[in-house]
Amino acid sequence: MEGHSHGQTKSGQAKPFLRVLDGEALFPPPVWLMRQAGRYLPEYRAIRAKAPSFLDFCYTPSLAAEATLQPVRRFGLNAAILFSDILVIPDALGQKVCFETGEGPKLDPIMAPSDFAKLDERIDLGRLSPVFETIKLVKQGLPEDVALIGFCGAPWTLACYMIAGRSTPDQVPARLFAYRFRAEFQNLINRLVEASVDYLARQIEAGVEVVQIFDTWAGVLPFAEFKQWCLEPAAAIVAGLRLRHKSARVIGFPKGAGQRLAEFAACTHVNALGLDSTIEPRWAARTLERNLVLQGNLDPLALAAGGAALETGVREILSAFCGRPHIFNLGHGILPQTPVEHVALMLDLVRHQGVTP
Numbered sequence: 001m002e003g004h005s006h007g008q009t010k011s012g013q014a015k016p017f018l019r020v021l022d023g024e025a026l027f028p029p030p031v032w033l034m035r036q037a038g039r040y041l042p043e044y045r046a047i048r049a050k051a052p053s054f055l056d057f058c059y060t061p062s063l064a065a066e067a068t069l070q071p072v073r074r075f076g077l078n079a080a081i082l083f084s085d086i087l088v089i090p091d092a093l094g095q096k097v098c099f100e101t102g103e104g105p106k107l108d109p110i111m112a113p114s115d116f117a118k119l120d121e122r123i124d125l126g127r128l129s130p131v132f133e134t135i136k137l138v139k140q141g142l143p144e145d146v147a148l149i150g151f152c153g154a155p156w157t158l159a160c161y162m163i164a165g166r167s168t169p170d171q172v173p174a175r176l177f178a179y180r181f182r183a184e185f186q187n188l189i190n191r192l193v194e195a196s197v198d199y200l201a202r203q204i205e206a207g208v209e210v211v212q213i214f215d216t217w218a219g220v221l222p223f224a225e226f227k228q229w230c231l232e233p234a235a236a237i238v239a240g241l242r243l244r245h246k247s248a249r250v251i252g253f254p255k256g257a258g259q260r261l262a263e264f265a266a267c268t269h270v271n272a273l274g275l276d277s278t279i280e281p282r283w284a285a286r287t288l289e290r291n292l293v294l295q296g297n298l299d300p301l302a303l304a305a306g307g308a309a310l311e312t313g314v315r316e317i318l319s320a321f322c323g324r325p326h327i328f329n330l331g332h333g334i335l336p337q338t339p340v341e342h343v344a345l346m347l348d349l350v351r352h353q354g355v356t357p
């Protein structure tokens with residue numbers, strides 16, 4: 001199967017988002033936003049109420065497809081991201097996962113290596129069939145110049161939730177576990193690499209044109225651990241995926257990787273690198289390899305605040321990345337308290353009032 005053949009519109013013109021991912025510099029840049037579907041949208045809150053639990057919502061193709069399309073319809077973004085969650089992988093490995101309103105995810109924690117016996121050896125893709133069904137539904141409803149992004153959580157970030165059983169600010173449970181039980185932890189990471197390759201390959205077969213690997217907690221790790229738990233697993237996922245789909249496009253998002261970004265890009269061979277908001281755009285544009293596509297990196301709080309913070313933020317990003325392949329995005333997910341008018345204003349700034357090249 002060929003990834004690139006999905007990228008053409010009926011008129012034969014490649015979608016702007018995919019042109020940039022394939023190395024072209026466009027100005028103004030294409031735009032999408034991490035976590036662009038969700039609670040800041042009144043139309044999302046309205047359909048979210050139709051499912052008893054968040055996972056039921058994710059596993060109901062008609063609802064998940066509608067949530068995927070909502071932000072594209074409202075804002076005319078250049079890409080849609082599949083509506084699902086990174087924690088469907090632990091769920092499909094047999095771990096108990098649920099989401100409590102206002103509290104975030106709750107999993108049956110892994111306290112000791114003996115708890116791994118409770119997990120299945122391989123991912124049950126049958127349990128994830130509603131996700132592939134959602135992709136097919138979205139493809140039917142998507143404008144022809146809008147790309148569809150699939151995703152998964154990176155092994156390290158998944159392991160953080162699987163071990164702690166909840167969100168923590170510093171990922172101490174997973175970090176301690178990895179030091180104490182190195183071989184067993186490596187085993188878990190290997191299992192997650194394999195599950196991610198299977199899952200992403202199926203997303204591509206169902207119709208996504210690019211996948212993003214979210215490593216939200218990459219930044220908490222010291223150098224050697226970053227290499228072992230973030231960089232090497234990401235490289236293994238990219239290589240494994242391209243064995244199945246030769247030209248699979250991958251965006252890596254190792255949040256908090258800082259000075260290790262260049263090595264991450266070089267070793268993993270991702271097509272594009274998502275930058276978080278701690279990265280100075282001019283530094284990234286100067287330092288990172290010219291043909292590496294960069295994505296990001298407006299501070300989600302600047303978008304929530306609006307006004308001068310939003311305007312200067314957008315302007316700095318546009319002028320720094322102008323002339324190289326760049327996808328405009330936030331440095332992390334959009335916040336639930338973000339006023340929808342600020343998103344419309346941001347798009348207007350990117351598309352009409354930005355810096356001319």
Ligand code: CP3
Nearest residue numbers: 034035036037038054082083084085086104105214216333
């Ligand atoms: O629009 C999109 O980006 C698509 C959907 C998407 C969700 N989660 C929906 C969601 C994506 C890409 C994710 C990724 C995700 N999920 C990450 C990586 C990106 C990041 O933000 O760091 C992580 C770490 C998770 C795990 C997760 N899911 C947490 C910690 C929480 C609770 C905190 C929160 O943001 O609410 C979730 C729940 C979740 N995932 C919601 C949504 C819309 C909110 C639940 C609801 O609407 O009831």
